[in-house]
Amino acid sequence: MTRHSIALAALMAASLPALAAEPAKDDAMLKLATxxxxxxxxxxxxxxKGPDxxxxIGPAWRDVSAKYKGQKxxxxxxxxxxxxxSNPYESHWKGKVSGxxxxxxxxxxxxADAKKLVNWILALDAGKKS
Structure with a gap:
């Protein structure tokens, strides 16, 4: 391998984590949610757990993402x-959350912002921790 090829391979390898960044690290979505x-x-x-x-009160977003994954x-x-x-009489999170x-x-x-936030939530990987 030439020096140029090695440098190019190193540059590409270094950029992979940025390309596959975990959606939970999206500062704009975290700010919007907050x-x-x-x-x-x-x-x-x-x-x-909550501060108390x-x-x-509501389900964790990684759980929401897992529950709805692949649903059209x-x-x-x-x-x-x-x-x-939502309807309190049809809660599918009953017993899992306090609300x-x-x-x-x-x-x-x-x-429009709710749509962005929901799409971000649905993109979260259920198996990872922030």
Missing amino acids: TSGCMTCHHIDPGA GLAP NAAAALTHTVMTG LAMPPNAVAIKE
């Missing part, structure tokens, strides 16, 4: 839930 109030009820990683030591209309359905809230329903969030986040 300023929209999402982080009050949700965490990225499963098992994280209790289970989180997941992004649209979850965006709708973010904007309009029974998600309140409507149309006053806290624009629908």
Whole structure:
């Protein structure tokens, strides 16, 4: 191998981690989630406890991503839930979180931003920790 080939291979290898960056490290999405109030009820990683030591109010986003992985209309359905809230009588997270329903969030986040946030959540890898 020539020096040029070795340098090129090293440069390509160094850039791979940046290309495969974990979505949880997206500062813009973390800021959006925080300023929209999402982080009050949700965490990225499963098992994280709230500031009071209790289970989180809403499900961890890696759990949401795993649950909806591969479902055709997941992004649209979850965006709708973010904007309009969920039915406490049909909670599929019952017994896993302390909250029974998600309140409507149309006053806290624009629908376009909710779509971005939902797509980011669905891209999270269920097996990784932040």
